[in-house]
Amino acid sequence: MLIRFRLNGETREIDVxxxxxxxxxxxxxxxxxxxxxxxxxGECGSCTVLLDGDAVNACMVVIGQCDGREITSVEGLxxxxxxxxxxxxxxxxxxxxxxxxxxxxxxxxxSLLRRNAAPSDEQIREALAGNLCRCTGYERIVExxxxxxxxxxxxxxxxxxxGSPASQRGTKSGAPQ
Amino acid sequence: MTIADLxxxxxxxxxxxxxxxxxxxxxxxxxIPFVLxxxxxxxxxxxxMREPLASDVFPTVIDVSQMGELRGxxxxxxxxxxxxxxxxxEMRRHPAVLERAPLLERMARxxxxxxxxxxxxLGGNIATGSPAADGVAALAAFDALVVVKSRRGERHIPLSxxxxxxxxxxxxxxxxxxxxxxxxxxxxxxxxxxKVGTRKAQAISKVxxxxxxxxxxxxxxxxxxxxxSVAPVxxxxxxxxxxxxxxxxxxxxxxxxDKCVESDIQPITDVRSTGPYRLHVAKAxxxxxxxxxxxx
Ligand SMILES: Cc1cc2nc3c(=O)[nH]c(=O)nc-3n(C[C@H](O)[C@H](O)[C@H](O)COP(=O)(O)OP(=O)(O)OC[C@H]3O[C@@H](n4cnc5c(N)ncnc54)[C@H](O)[C@@H]3O)c2cc1C
Ligand code: FES
Ligand code: FES
Numbered sequence: 001m002l003i004r005f006r007l008n009g010e011t012r013e014i015d016v017x018x019x020x021x022x023x024x025x026x027x028x029x030x031x032x033x034x035x036x037x038x039x040x041x042g043e044c045g046s047c048t049v050l051l052d053g054d055a056v057n058a059c060m061v062v063i064g065q066c067d068g069r070e071i072t073s074v075e076g077l078x079x080x081x082x083x084x085x086x087x088x089x090x091x092x093x094x095x096x097x098x099x100x101x102x103x104x105x106x107x108x109x110x111s112l113l114r115r116n117a118a119p120s121d122e123q124i125r126e127a128l129a130g131n132l133c134r135c136t137g138y139e140r141i142v143e144x145x146x147x148x149x150x151x152x153x154x155x156x157x158x159x160x161x162x163g164s165p166a167s168q169r170g171t172k173s174g175a176p177q
Numbered sequence: 178m179t180i181a182d183l184x185x186x187x188x189x190x191x192x193x194x195x196x197x198x199x200x201x202x203x204x205x206x207x208x209i210p211f212v213l214x215x216x217x218x219x220x221x222x223x224x225x226m227r228e229p230l231a232s233d234v235f236p237t238v239i240d241v242s243q244m245g246e247l248r249g250x251x252x253x254x255x256x257x258x259x260x261x262x263x264x265x266x267e268m269r270r271h272p273a274v275l276e277r278a279p280l281l282e283r284m285a286r287x288x289x290x291x292x293x294x295x296x297x298x299l300g301g302n303i304a305t306g307s308p309a310a311d312g313v314a315a316l317a318a319f320d321a322l323v324v325v326k327s328r329r330g331e332r333h334i335p336l337s338x339x340x341x342x343x344x345x346x347x348x349x350x351x352x353x354x355x356x357x358x359x360x361x362x363x364x365x366x367x368x369x370x371x372k373v374g375t376r377k378a379q380a381i382s383k384v385x386x387x388x389x390x391x392x393x394x395x396x397x398x399x400x401x402x403x404x405x406s407v408a409p410v411x412x413x414x415x416x417x418x419x420x421x422x423x424x425x426x427x428x429x430x431x432x433x434x435d436k437c438v439e440s441d442i443q444p445i446t447d448v449r450s451t452g453p454y455r456l457h458v459a460k461a462x463x464x465x466x467x468x469x470x471x472x473x
Binding site: 001017018019020021024040041042043045048051054055056057059060061062064065108111126127129130131 | 180183184185186187188190214216217218221222225226238240242243266286289290291292293295296377378379
């Protein structure tokens with residue numbers, strides 16, 4: 001079946017069996033191996049990608065359901081030369097150790113920050129509750145997301161700073177991510 | 178692990194609900210197994226866990242996740258209608274849910290984690306029919322109606338008449354779950370949600386209680402209870418409910434509550450918890466609900 005979707009900002013059209021998992025199509029067909037498989041059953045979050053902006057587990061989505069939709073994998077967050085704020089923060093603030101959980105955590109965190117520019121620690125923990133990490137003990141991950149939020153806000157200010165007031169949009173606290 | 182079977186399965190999409198009814202009817206006539214795929218958060222796990230299938234029993238998979246008639250949330254007076262393919266995350270974000278049915282928002286927040294909430298639906302929760310289903314427990318508290326449709330037409334099944342035993346129901350296999358309708362309690366009604374699991378996220382309930390009550394002058398005039406993981410079906414705690422409806426709040430004490438809960442459920446011991454612990458927690462959460470209403 002011919003399936004057409006936007007992937008990391010580009011339109012893609014592929015001919016694949018529609019019941020294959022999005023995770024396998026990304027890794028095996030499209031060679032985007034940033035998205036990892038841990039449990040294969042929705043528990044660990046290492047396969048997290050954005051589907052129309054929301055964090056989902058790519059191991060539970062079949063590719064046929066992605067027709068006409070927008071997908072962002074970890075490769076779509078930034079490039080090796082230009083890391084996204086969330087990626088930079090994980091490097092500078094120790095959010096990654098062995099790294100197996102990291103792509104999924106980055107994508108889940110990115111999804112949070114797009115909806116909530118200044119999340120509380122509790123909101124960060126809730127948004128990442130579906131991502132298991134065996135190494136960091138989570139403190140460094142939460143810290144990295146906090147740092148990324150500040151950097152994103154600074155970037156947003158510098159982009160809008162040609163005369164107009166700084167736009168620092170905060171989402172109402174308690175609003176779901 | 179049998180994910181390999183997936184690529185051999187047929188994947189189908191239909192134009193609208195009426196075409197879906199026809200298609201499902203035809204598949205039933207021909208004896209071809211089928212699956213209505215919504216979020217896949219139950220069904221995909223089943224595929225991962227089961228033994229490989231013989232190729233002649235591969236189901237036809239029909240994607241319902243994007244079907245307009247199965248999606249969306251609508252408030253019509255005091256009736257809240259939620260499409261069966263509406264995702265938990267949409268419920269958490271919808272103003273009508275936040276304002277008029279905060280119990281649903283609170284329940285949805287406790288389903289799995291954000292990735293599960295971004296995919297999972299009430300239709301899937303009801304159809305899977307697990308006694309641990311958090312969504313079904315919350316709908317039970319509202320005495321919700323389940324709107325189902327097939328070639329034979331549409332009907333409304335009261336939640337209390339849906340489940341007949343462990344994962345069995347009065348819904349025919351070719352009846353598609355279209356929506357859930359809730360007659361909302363008054364704005365000042367009390368609602369209650371308590372989920373007890375091994376950890377905060379990604380945990381299947383050991384016990385969960387959803388409850389609502391309307392109180393007038395010290396007397397409960399509307400009450401609904403739904404408890405997960407304490408019986409083969411979602412427990413409606415009829416005797417406990419009757420206690421609330423028949424006795425003034427200041428005359429209800431812990432002893433009366435315990436007696437009613439004990440006669441309503443006989444929870445079992447399984448991998449997640451023990452029968453005695455479940456009964457202990459069940460009584461504790463009902464007492465807590467009673468206290469939130471102002472009982473003795
Ligand atoms: C990691 C993880 C955590 C979870 N945590 C929780 C939790 O905390 N609480 C909880 O209650 N559940 C939990 N679940 C289970 C699951 O997410 C829910 O039951 C969810 O509501 C299922 O919805 P779905 O759309 O994903 O169903 P699907 O998997 O798409 O479908 C499930 C079944 O329902 C049928 N179906 C779907 N839609 C319809 C319809 N409209 N009409 C008729 N039949 C239909 C399908 O054919 C299939 O047989 C969890 C699952 C995972 C993987
Ligand atoms: S691999 Fe998808 S959630 Fe673990
Ligand atoms: S860094 Fe090793 S699992 Fe998270």
